[in-house]
Amino acid sequence: MRKKYWQPELETAPREVIARLQLERLKETVKRVYGRVPLFRKRMDAAGISPEDVRSLDDLAKLPFTTKQDLRDTYPYGMFACDMTDVVRLHASSGTTGKQIVVGYTKNDLKTWDNLIARQLTAAQIGEDDFIQVAFGYGLFTGGLGLHGGAELVGATVIPVSTGNTARQLTIMQDFGSTALCCTPSYAMYLGESAEAAGISGKLRLRAGVFGAEPWTEEMRRQIESKLHLRAYDVYGLTEVMGPGVSYECGEQHGMHVSEDCFIVEVIDPDTGEPVPDGTYGELVFTSLTKEAFPVIRYRTRDICSITREPCACGRTFARMSKPRGRTDDMLIIRGVNVFPSQIETVLINLGYAPNYQIIVDRVNNLDVFEVKVELTEEIFDDTLSVLARREKAIADAMRSLLGIGPKITLVNPRSIERSEGKAKRVIDRRVLHD
Numbered sequence: 001m002r003k004k005y006w007q008p009e010l011e012t013a014p015r016e017v018i019a020r021l022q023l024e025r026l027k028e029t030v031k032r033v034y035g036r037v038p039l040f041r042k043r044m045d046a047a048g049i050s051p052e053d054v055r056s057l058d059d060l061a062k063l064p065f066t067t068k069q070d071l072r073d074t075y076p077y078g079m080f081a082c083d084m085t086d087v088v089r090l091h092a093s094s095g096t097t098g099k100q101i102v103v104g105y106t107k108n109d110l111k112t113w114d115n116l117i118a119r120q121l122t123a124a125q126i127g128e129d130d131f132i133q134v135a136f137g138y139g140l141f142t143g144g145l146g147l148h149g150g151a152e153l154v155g156a157t158v159i160p161v162s163t164g165n166t167a168r169q170l171t172i173m174q175d176f177g178s179t180a181l182c183c184t185p186s187y188a189m190y191l192g193e194s195a196e197a198a199g200i201s202g203k204l205r206l207r208a209g210v211f212g213a214e215p216w217t218e219e220m221r222r223q224i225e226s227k228l229h230l231r232a233y234d235v236y237g238l239t240e241v242m243g244p245g246v247s248y249e250c251g252e253q254h255g256m257h258v259s260e261d262c263f264i265v266e267v268i269d270p271d272t273g274e275p276v277p278d279g280t281y282g283e284l285v286f287t288s289l290t291k292e293a294f295p296v297i298r299y300r301t302r303d304i305c306s307i308t309r310e311p312c313a314c315g316r317t318f319a320r321m322s323k324p325r326g327r328t329d330d331m332l333i334i335r336g337v338n339v340f341p342s343q344i345e346t347v348l349i350n351l352g353y354a355p356n357y358q359i360i361v362d363r364v365n366n367l368d369v370f371e372v373k374v375e376l377t378e379e380i381f382d383d384t385l386s387v388l389a390r391r392e393k394a395i396a397d398a399m400r401s402l403l404g405i406g407p408k409i410t411l412v413n414p415r416s417i418e419r420s421e422g423k424a425k426r427v428i429d430r431r432v433l434h435d
């Protein structure tokens with residue numbers, strides 16, 4: 001019965017079949033939004049487009065984009081496309097990059113969401129025999145309740161611990177026999193380190209993990225897998241588009257399959273708004289196809305990704321997106337150079353450090369100052385001062401050769417950088433204080 005939410009008629013459908021379904025659903029969605037969302041109707045009218053002008057998937061490109069600013073401007077319910085009496089749940093984004101946004105779900109929307117999470121868990125070989133410890137935050141954040149619904153749907157035993165209280169998480173993991181773990185990758189790392197420190201890492205029954213909600217590298221995947229003795233799967237999503245489960249990894253782990261029966265994915269050049277060819281990095285854009293309460297048309301995610309529509313060895317024909325490299329708004333511009341935290345992380349891991357670091361950017365006498373604090377591991381903690389200085393120089397040199405600018409590297413004691421139970425805070429940009 002594990003295969004119940006493996007939906008080959010959709011997941012492995014020929015591309016023409018997917019395209020037909022998308023067009024039919026796109027027409028419905030555009031009609032709905034035009035009729036119900038004033039901001040969208042105004043934009044379409046201004047562009048001289050009516051819902052009847054959407055006759056092929058290529059016509060999508062004629063539709064206006066939606067941005068996070070639009071959602072803020074219409075806060076809280078201006079983008080809702082159904083009666084409030086049909087809305088049965090609200091979620092909200094954390095608001096770390098500005099005023100929060102609110103999204104809603106009808107009963108059907110929740111059903112679809114549960115189904116997509118169930119599909120994703122099934123692709124990760126997680127099913128009714130599993131004990132799933134959901135250590136994503138429950139509440140307005142979509143992680144906890146999102147994973148929860150799909151986990152119940154597949155018939156697993158759900159342990160809704162939510163986030164935090166690491167000692168208790170580990171006790172529960174051990175005593176309740178958790179076989180699957182869902183949380184942010186940075187929290188998975190922290191749980192792994194803590195399990196090792198407590199000497200219980202080998203005693204856990206975990207076999208699969210579903211991690212997402214923030215960027216993480218392949219190197220980090222390997223570290224989590226070795227600390228927690230499980231297979232780690234990536235899951236992607238965002239509040240505005242639904243929450244977790246917009247795309248998911250299969251056993252091949254070569255990109256995340258976008259659930260194209262429910263979303264159209266595009267990649268555009270963030271500066272011009274023009275589509276870029278498959279395989280090229282650009283900004284990810286989603287259009288929802290089934291959502292009733294909070295449909296989105298060409299929503300600009302700010303996530304930097306590439307997609308491929310090549311078939312996957314797993315048999316799925318849904319397009320795959322790369323791991324997001326970062327966001328257009330977490331890209332740092334330091335002395336005119338574009339720097340993504342993921343680049344820093346890759347250098348550190350390649351040199352044998354754990355991905356525990358913090359980037360601090362400041363401005364002194366009108367000049368950007370760039371520092372990276374890097375945690376020592378227990379093994380290299382005892383090095384002499386001269387060895388440590390050599391290590392700092394080696395890291396700075398590796399970063400300079402990749403980025404063109406070299407940060408000041410400061411090695412700090414093991415486990416001294418604050419750990420996160422949710423999304424990690426890797427960057428402290430003090431320049432905003434001077435602007």
Ligand code: DLL
Nearest residue numbers: 093143212213214215235236237238239243244324
């Ligand atoms: O983070 C939804 C989610 C919950 C996804 C649990 C996966 C698991 P937001 O808080 O709105 O929603 O943040 C969305 O997080 O635009 C990406 O920048 C980032 N993000 C989400 N998943 C991944 C991932 C949830 N797998 C923002 N890899 C998105 C990299 C991710 N970044």
